[in-house]
Amino acid sequence: MDKKRLSELVHQSDAYNAYESDEVLTWCGGCGNYSIQNALKRALVLQKIPPHKTLMCFDIGCHGNGSDKIEGYTIHGLHGRVLPLAAGASMTVDPDIKVMAFAGDGGTMSEGINHLIHTVRSNYPFAFFHHDNQNYALTTGQPSATTKKGCPMNAAPQGVMTDPINTLQLVLSLEPSFVAQTLSADIDHMTDVFQKALCHQGFAFVNILQGCPTYNREATNEWYLRHVQRVEEQKDYDPTDIWAARRIVAQKEKIPLGILFLDTAQKDFLHTLPDRDPASHFPTREVIPRDITEFLSALE
Numbered sequence: 001m002d003k004k005r006l007s008e009l010v011h012q013s014d015a016y017n018a019y020e021s022d023e024v025l026t027w028c029g030g031c032g033n034y035s036i037q038n039a040l041k042r043a044l045v046l047q048k049i050p051p052h053k054t055l056m057c058f059d060i061g062c063h064g065n066g067s068d069k070i071e072g073y074t075i076h077g078l079h080g081r082v083l084p085l086a087a088g089a090s091m092t093v094d095p096d097i098k099v100m101a102f103a104g105d106g107g108t109m110s111e112g113i114n115h116l117i118h119t120v121r122s123n124y125p126f127a128f129f130h131h132d133n134q135n136y137a138l139t140t141g142q143p144s145a146t147t148k149k150g151c152p153m154n155a156a157p158q159g160v161m162t163d164p165i166n167t168l169q170l171v172l173s174l175e176p177s178f179v180a181q182t183l184s185a186d187i188d189h190m191t192d193v194f195q196k197a198l199c200h201q202g203f204a205f206v207n208i209l210q211g212c213p214t215y216n217r218e219a220t221n222e223w224y225l226r227h228v229q230r231v232e233e234q235k236d237y238d239p240t241d242i243w244a245a246r247r248i249v250a251q252k253e254k255i256p257l258g259i260l261f262l263d264t265a266q267k268d269f270l271h272t273l274p275d276r277d278p279a280s281h282f283p284t285r286e287v288i289p290r291d292i293t294e295f296l297s298a299l300e
Contacts, residue, residue: 005191008046015045021069027062032133032184032210032221037066039190040129046191047198049098057086059103059112062138063131066102073097080111087124091270098198099126106136109145109165119203120174125268127197127204132167133212134219141215151218167207168249168260172242177202177266179245180259183228184210185221189257196259202268209255229254 009016019041027033044054054072058064060079067076077085086101093099108116108130119128134151136142141154146167150159171179178200182193190208197204209228211221231237231248238244245261 005046009042012045015048015050016041018051019044019071021071023069025069026065028212028214030211030213030221031062032208032212033063033066033131035184035187036063036129036131036190036208036210037070039187039194041070042187042191043194043198044098046195049198053097055089055093055097055099057082057089057099057101059101059107060138061104061107061131061136062133063102063104065138080107081115082107083112083115083119083128086126086128087119087122087269090124090126100198101126101128103128103130104136104144105130105132105134105146105167106142106144109167113145113165116171117174120171120176120205122269123177123202123266123272125202125270127194127200128206129194129197130167130205130207131210132207133210133216134164135212135216137212137215147216148218151216154215166249169246171205171207172246172249172261175242175266176205176261177263177268178204178259179207179261180205181207181209181249181255181257183221183224183257184208185225186257189230193259200262201264202266224255227255228257231256231258231260 025034051072056070056072056074058067058074058076059082064076067074075085082101082103086099090099103112132146134147135144135153143153143156143160145165147153147160147164149163152159168179168181178197180193180197182190184190193206197206209224211219211224239259239262242261248256249260
């Protein structure tokens with residue numbers, strides 16, 4: 001983040017503090033959730049979105065323990081089911097409310113992978129922050145669908161036997177409208193990526209490479225910092241080229257960070273409905289005031 005944006009945050013401390021909760025944070029020391037939540041608050045403040053204009057939907061998992069650690073409207077949903085929850089909310093709440101969803105790799109790539117596929121293809125209008133620490137940390141270190149092959153875990157002491165799912169390849173194969181990747185060890189980069197996701201008109205998929213210092217000793221922040229490369233630093237990288245995005249997430253040399261793919265021409269789900277005007281036809285705006293004095297007087 002440049003100095004100008006950082007200065008902007010300094011002068012908006014009241015807006016930032018409005019997101020502070022009195023609840024005690026319970027994550028392990030060094031957990032990436034601390035910096036992720038910090039970056040989220042930064043991004044919301046910089047986008048001038050106050051807590052009462054947010055709806056944050058949390059899955060089950062370590063990230064979900066933050067559902068009461070941030071001010072705003074929050075829902076702690078069922079494991080693997082946060083995407084349909086957020087999708088329904090995004091189509092019914094007032095459009096001035098910013099809908100967001102949060103889930104880990106267990107709930108997203110195992111229990112809820114079917115929901116991920118249909119959320120991407122439907123292009124529902126909300127931002128999704130995927131916390132990928134490559135394990136089920138809340139249940140003390142089970143391997144997930146994104147855990148590296150050969151990585152020993154508490155529930156797989158001899159190492160995981162199967163290849164991990166390439167999350168970004170899967171999402172990019174579904175004709176998405178926004179795909180990005182960032183790192184929990186780089187709060188400034190997360191802030192920038194989160195801001196862009198919050199601005200996107202459609203489903204914004206943000207993959208967060210997250211260190212888990214307690215249960216995953218291979219995919220650490222230190223390891224990631226040695227292996228990542230920002231796409232904005234690569235000459236001639238075109239984020240509107242879907243095949244460039246698919247090539248870069250398939251290569252093994254460096255892990256790409258940044259906005260990997262962006263399609264601003266694709267309509268979100270609400271704007272594809274022929275008989276609905278998303279600008280006005282929301283339940284909160286369709287309620288017509290009625291005078292019920294006559295009925296009340298009949299009850300006296």
